[in-house]
Amino acid sequence: MVRFGKRFAPPGSAPGTLSPPEIRRVQEVSVSVIEYGPDQLAEWRSADADEIAAKRAGLPVLWIDVVGLHDVELLRRLGEQFDLHPLALEDVLNTGQRPKMEPYENLIFVVMKLMHSSAGHLESEQISLFLGSGFVLTFQEIPGDVFEPVRQRIRTAQGRIRRMGPDYLTYALLDSLVDHCFPVLEDFGERLEDLGQEVVDDPDRETVGLIHAAKRDLLVLRRATWPQREVVSAFERYESPLVTKEIRIFLRDLYDHTVQVLDMVETYRDLVTGLLDIYLSSVSNRMNEVMKVLTVLASIFIPLTFLAGIYGMNFDPRASRWNMPELDWAYGYPAFWVVTVVIVLVMLLIFKKKKWI
């Protein structure tokens, strides 16, 4: 079942009220900060908003990556320092958001979903991102290495990332989030393939459960991936000094990736529906087979049993010569067997012709 966990504020509470998420998905909140320009790089860890502010070196791009959401105080202080809107911060904490892109006066707020496949089913994690003038803030629910390749590219000054601004960093982060869908989808595709094999080879009662688990996972996937396309498209079309012109061609490429993801999700949907059809027709076929075995056996032996029943009757042969004279025939019993064998053969021939056996 798809549960939504109590990930919404109580109805009627004042907007912008920050309350920590009900379930702590990480033990310790950790914050990693990275500052860079074309030729410089500074990197440190700290969970104290004031320390972060103090340590800032003033390089062109500042990226603060917060993992874990239950330190509400840290969020509030970051919100004050970077002028984040309370409604946006509330959305960071209420992790039931759909992927969305919301422009605020001086920054852009983006929510994305990261898919994890754990223990055979899919889970989604909310990634929130603020793009402001000179800084990028990201919030993750649980630690993971999805942003690590980007950090590595910054460290090694690989590609153009060090030469460009926070909008390119934002693009790079979104790109790694969207591209992370591909291996998840690949895994899911293999799972469907196995299921497809099982449905054909050996479907049992649990198969239908597995099909429906796949269907539910696909629902989660669709909820997470459909709005991504709009997010990227809104980003690309958004007129603001925060999004420079050079970045748009990269966003168009990213948009293409989101569409490819959707394409695969939709294809999987059709495949799962097809699996259920095969399963049901397979169950029907098995029932048919069972019925045929019963019918063939019953059709052969029921008449024979009647025949045997006849010669078990006690009509008195002495009463008249019409009463069961067969019983006294010298070859009555062999004749009975001949008739029996003939009946069986005829029956088998009929069923053969009907392709039942």
Add this chain to the structure above:
Amino acid sequence: MVRFGKRFAPPGSAPGTLSPPEIRRVQEVSVSVIEYGPDQLAEWRSADADEIAAKRAGLPVLWIDVVGLHDVELLRRLGEQFDLHPLALEDVLNTGQRPKMEPYENLIFVVMKLMHSSAGHLESEQISLFLGSGFVLTFQEIPGDVFEPVRQRIRTAQGRIRRMGPDYLTYALLDSLVDHCFPVLEDFGERLEDLGQEVVDDPDRETVGLIHAAKRDLLVLRRATWPQREVVSAFERYESPLVTKEIRIFLRDLYDHTVQVLDMVETYRDLVTGLLDIYLSSVSNRMNEVMKVLTVLASIFIPLTFLAGIYGMNFDPRASRWNMPELDWAYGYPAFWVVTVVIVLVMLLIFKKKKWI
């Protein structure tokens, strides 16, 4: 069944004719009035339109909350005092409206639906709201505490509500209505989960009824929640001095909430459809199992009964030595049992191989 109760005026009657709803859902009409500004607050109860007018202190925001709709005279007087259009008042009384937002010359009329889950199924209540210059009027069918948190925030001057105008109050009320959907959906989700368990563990004839009851409730939910999105969106885009600029960012957040509600409703729809599929395949599987038991038992005993029938035949052994010599064999009977046991074992082996037992 989804009934619509006679909640429409007789066809052909003059537009704007006010007739009380057929079913009184509350014993006594009650009116609670609250007036406030940044530093002042007045609150009283009265069911007399003239008394309300007389008691008005002239504070920036006046909120009149009417619970119960059958006092048509009170509505008419309020309509005159606040210049409400008769067609809008008619819609307040005909509670079969869809959620909608209708701008009139000097005020905005909003209809929303509040979901109640009672006795295992969902019911909707119509909430009507007028936003005018300096006042908000709300009409509820039955008493409930959905607006209580807002009233509390006004009383305790919590958040910005006391510093802002009637448009913010309207936002706060709509927000509490929309957010009220989340616990209702949460309950519904738990109900679906229980049903999902029942379908897999122990489906019986009533299960299909429960699935369809859930489906019908979902229909009610969709009818109530789909138009909410358009209501909030129309509100946000509406150009009027009644909706100040500061409010729009809150309305955008509210819009997000309506979309999240729809998302959950759609997910539940897919889940309910899936439940029916599981149920049907489960019924098929059970039939299959029944058939197998019958087939296995019949396949084993029908041939054996034939065998026993043979040796119950009365062919006369004295007529010839071909007639049933087995009966006179010293070990005929034990041989019969050996044959019987062999047949049973062979049958069991065959069925084992077919995975029927």
Add this chain to the structure above:
Amino acid sequence: MVRFGKRFAPPGSAPGTLSPPEIRRVQEVSVSVIEYGPDQLAEWRSADADEIAAKRAGLPVLWIDVVGLHDVELLRRLGEQFDLHPLALEDVLNTGQRPKMEPYENLIFVVMKLMHSSAGHLESEQISLFLGSGFVLTFQEIPGDVFEPVRQRIRTAQGRIRRMGPDYLTYALLDSLVDHCFPVLEDFGERLEDLGQEVVDDPDRETVGLIHAAKRDLLVLRRATWPQREVVSAFERYESPLVTKEIRIFLRDLYDHTVQVLDMVETYRDLVTGLLDIYLSSVSNRMNEVMKVLTVLASIFIPLTFLAGIYGMNFDPRASRWNMPELDWAYGYPAFWVVTVVIVLVMLLIFKKKKWI
């Protein structure tokens, strides 16, 4: 089956050719004329176009209501007098039109459908209406009292109808047509509810026929009600001196009603689909039950019959002491019964555990 009756002109015939409808749905064409202004009222009946023209008093609003369509000559004369386009007149006669609103140079032509529920199924009647400067012409196929409340409001000067022009009369007529859907839908809802009860309690072969009759009626309803919304919307948005500004707020209210009608129709559609699902699962369940009875009975008695068959065998106890010694035991027969009862009890226990009995 939904038949369309030969309600179209022969292909290739010149446009604007007037031919009477194939089926006369009324014996006698009757025309009722009503003329009114704020203070005056004239009303008479006549089936002669010239007489109507002669009797005209020149009051602000003239409403001619024609019941029955087979007097082609009358239509042609009215068409000449009021300058109606031949293509519009042709549409009046070819009653297979969809609801539509067509502006002509100096008048507006509206086609609506009126639903009748007769003998347990729904039928639609075409209502055509011309709104011109100072006059309204309506054409009905069969007599009915759907316009009577409007006529009554004119006679008694109830509401604003006498003070307003032909556009308000048009609105009032359309309003009574749309609102007439509500009782029809209410009836249909009750029929669905009865059917829902029958499907659960006692489904038989006719039930599926009834469900499909309901489905077909719903098709008729949808065909009649979907385009109504566009008609009213086109009317509201149409810029012409024929539609005054005061009328638009009423048309918006009427639009809401058409949307409510559609909402109910769509809900019923979902319900009917659900009924079929319940019916099919109910049939499956019954089959299951039948199979269980057979299986339980057969499983109990087939082994017992085999047992009885054994002791009916004629192995000669005198041939050896191995041959059926049980037959000679003193308590052989009671022992047989004990074994029988034990087998029955064990079987019943097994089936009890499987929840088959």
Add this chain to the structure above:
Amino acid sequence: MVRFGKRFAPPGSAPGTLSPPEIRRVQEVSVSVIEYGPDQLAEWRSADADEIAAKRAGLPVLWIDVVGLHDVELLRRLGEQFDLHPLALEDVLNTGQRPKMEPYENLIFVVMKLMHSSAGHLESEQISLFLGSGFVLTFQEIPGDVFEPVRQRIRTAQGRIRRMGPDYLTYALLDSLVDHCFPVLEDFGERLEDLGQEVVDDPDRETVGLIHAAKRDLLVLRRATWPQREVVSAFERYESPLVTKEIRIFLRDLYDHTVQVLDMVETYRDLVTGLLDIYLSSVSNRMNEVMKVLTVLASIFIPLTFLAGIYGMNFDPRASRWNMPELDWAYGYPAFWVVTVVIVLVMLLIFKKKKWI
């Protein structure tokens, strides 16, 4: 199966290559020419493009109707004389086109589909039409009388056709094509009705084939009729001196007809889907009935056979007085019959109560 016949040019061939259709649907290409003005009329037949050019009298409207497509040379000559684009001519020959309207610089090219019902299933014929300044060219695959009524109206100067230009002629031809759908649909509706009767009364294995044949025919119908609406709509909205203002009101009427056709096609689609549902539930019901007969008979006779089997056992009454004393009772046999009848009656009562008999 819906085959598309090799009605496309080989891939990679130069655009505008004219190759005759693979299947000759007519023996001889025939060309009928008609020229007319308000007071004049000339009509002749010729299959030679030069002769046609030579015979032209210069009247306001020239209509050349070509039946049969395999005379590629004739088409090429006509194309040169009337300045038809090679791509359009190619589309005339490749008869797998969808209905479409394509404006060229100095003429309009229209493709329509004409439905024929032959030998119980539907076939479509491509009709191509060029509207130029002063002329109309039509191309049909097979001879038929669908344009005959228009020709007759020209000859007899019936209606306004002689007074108007080639655009009105085009309208008249399109109108006769669209209106030709109505009798085809009417026939189809009757076929569905018969099928509906058969499904309820006496469904057998062929019924499902007939339902699917109807479904396939409906697919052909939809492919032919859906784009018609866009064709007429594009025609109506097309700004060109070729389409005069007077014609637009007629095109609007024609548009209405195309929408009515679609409406019927969609209704039939729903009906056919419904038929399949009834068929399947009917098959289920029959299976149920078969099962009940088997179960009732088996349930009655299996216990009785066991009873008879008991008294066929050979327990020796002489061994003890416990061994089958019933056999020696004076009224043992009548008692057996009494028990038998009682069992039968009880069984019948139970089945009666279960409504199985």
Add this chain to the structure above:
Amino acid sequence: MVRFGKRFAPPGSAPGTLSPPEIRRVQEVSVSVIEYGPDQLAEWRSADADEIAAKRAGLPVLWIDVVGLHDVELLRRLGEQFDLHPLALEDVLNTGQRPKMEPYENLIFVVMKLMHSSAGHLESEQISLFLGSGFVLTFQEIPGDVFEPVRQRIRTAQGRIRRMGPDYLTYALLDSLVDHCFPVLEDFGERLEDLGQEVVDDPDRETVGLIHAAKRDLLVLRRATWPQREVVSAFERYESPLVTKEIRIFLRDLYDHTVQVLDMVETYRDLVTGLLDIYLSSVSNRMNEVMKVLTVLASIFIPLTFLAGIYGMNFDPRASRWNMPELDWAYGYPAFWVVTVVIVLVMLLIFKKKKWI
């Protein structure tokens, strides 16, 4: 199962990173170059980007056709020479793209899919195309003759291709790609037809697998053909000196072809869905038939066996004259046979009437 093969770059890698596709679908990368103007033609083969640059003769149109994608170095050099954007080159290598048309500053990048039907199922190949000022670059995954007719038309100066620019060449190539769908669809249609025959004549367990294989192939087809329409439409509407005005009429014709392809794909989808319905109803019908055989046989012989059982009972006729007097009747046994035959005939008559035999 639809697998996507690892055809995407690792998530988080820098955009524009060129990595060769995982599966080499061709042994050797081959490049064929053709340069032409109205009167001149040069053609050669080379797999070295520098050699190609050196050999260029400067004719109006240069077409470089690369078959095989794993020579990343060649691509990089071509990219530098023709100023291709790294993101576009990355898309050439990641062959999981959807068909798309992307304008870059000085060139247009087009991705199309070519369908191959191999070993009874469909596969798609990615064709990438760059249209720049004076040149066209195409990239194919595997060698094939889909572009051969175009090359032939260039060589033989057939049609207008030599007189026109690289945009016409692009059109000609896209046209041959789209038209290549028709024979593939034709083959698929024949496969469906065979399947349709098999479903009706002799459906077995493998049939459902074949139906689903067809369904999956159709998914591949849809993914490849749906976006083609948008590609061509975007091309036609794109304002750039790269797309001359003369070309647009050809692109419109090409657009029509893409729509026809979609039309066929959609029709096949409906047909495949229909096949599954026929298959399931066919399985149901067979089950029904099996059940009838069992029921008829059991219904006839079970009562008879009971009858025979009665006269096998050992009630002692000597105990009283009520005990089985039939056994001593002179014609008891013949009477038994008469009763038996009568029962059989009555049963057969009943089943005949029920149309079971």
